[in-house]
Amino acid sequence: MGETSRLLGPSDVRELAARLGVRPTKTLGQNFVIDANTVRRIVRAARLSPDDVVVEVGPGLGSLTLALLPEVRRVVAVEVDAVLAGALPATVADRAPGLADRLEVVHADAMKITDVPGPPPTALVANLPYNVAVPVVLHLLAALPSLRSALVMVQAEVADRMVAPPGDKVYGVPSVKLAWFGEARRAGPVGRAVFWPAPNVDSGLVAFTRREPPPTTATREEVFAVIDAAFAQRRKTLRAALAGWAGSAAAAEAALRAAGVDPRSRGEALDVAAFARIAEYGPSGRGVEPEGP
Incomplete structure (x- = not known):
């Protein structure tokens, strides 16, 4: 797209952190990327277009931000650390002066935002703190329905859980x-x-493509309530695990049978469409009556 950025290397990151008085904290899960080839690889894996509006969570010192700016129309960087949020525009102005107008910094907790300034964002690209990676991704997908894709770097174990299919030992x-x-x-x-x-720990990249949820009359909140109940006691059968959610084991069994799910099965065997069917017969008044105790 013409303009380029001078990416940050190991010495640049350390010098910038020292100048700002920043020491990476475990509380915020800060591990700054110091390898320019890695941020280039992340941007390539994200398969972005020049028209994309990217949300970047936790830009930190700007390593990934600088790699994103030449490739897209706009980057909205959401940073919870006030010092880092305040310093990022100057870093971009110094290392990518022709691209500074593409950056918008939002000083906020990504778990609390409900929208972002400017045109609707189309992609999420981020190096996410390990302790909040999944909640952040789920929150942003719900809060920002215009997001069509995501590429996140997370702990390898978390990556495995995010992509696991039904029946996998880490499916949950x-x-x-x-x-x-x-x-x-x-x-x-x-x-x-x-x-x-x-x-x-090792890390991994997870790519995500949005599609429509499974067809259902249940709301997302209702479906997620079933999922939470099913995996809260994952060794139990669904009849037992969903008893509290449904009001009783008999009501749970009735809902499961109405949804075409074997009450003796366990949560790890079901795909999201099955959970959506179960939610339709839940305790919201639309469900079925249990046949017996």
Whole structure:
């Protein structure tokens, strides 16, 4: 797109952090990317177009931001740390002066935003703190329905959970809830040495493409309530695990049978469409009456 950025290398990141008095904190899950090739790889994996409006969560010192700006129309960087949020525009003005007008910084907690300034965002691209990765992705997909795709870097174990299919040993709440919004897939591993400080776990890239939720008369909140109940006691059969949700084990069994689901099955065997069918027969008044105790 013509204009370019001077990306941050290891010494640039450390010098910038020292100048700002920033020390990465475990509380905020801060591990700054210090490898320019990694941020280029993230941008390539995101498959962005020049018209995309990107939301970046946790831009930190700007490593990924600088790689995104030449490729898209606009980057909305959501940063909870006041010092980092305040410093990012100057970093971009210094290292990508011709692209500074494409950046908007929002000083906020990504878990609390309900919209972003400017045109509707189309893509989420972020290096997410390990402790909040899944909640942030789910919240933003719900809050920003214009998002059509995502590419996030997360802990490898979290990546596995996000993309797991039914029947997989790590299939659970993150897998099913993400499947409500679309399709997630692994987009490659990331080593520890590309971060400062280096984490004690490996990371991975997860790519996501939005699609319509399964057809259902239940709301997303109702479906997610079933998912939460099913996996809260994942070793139990669904008849037992959903007893509290339905009001009784008999009511749970009636709902499951009405939805065409074996009451003896367990949550890890069901796809998101099955959970949506169960929710239609739940305790909201639309359900079926249990046949017996």
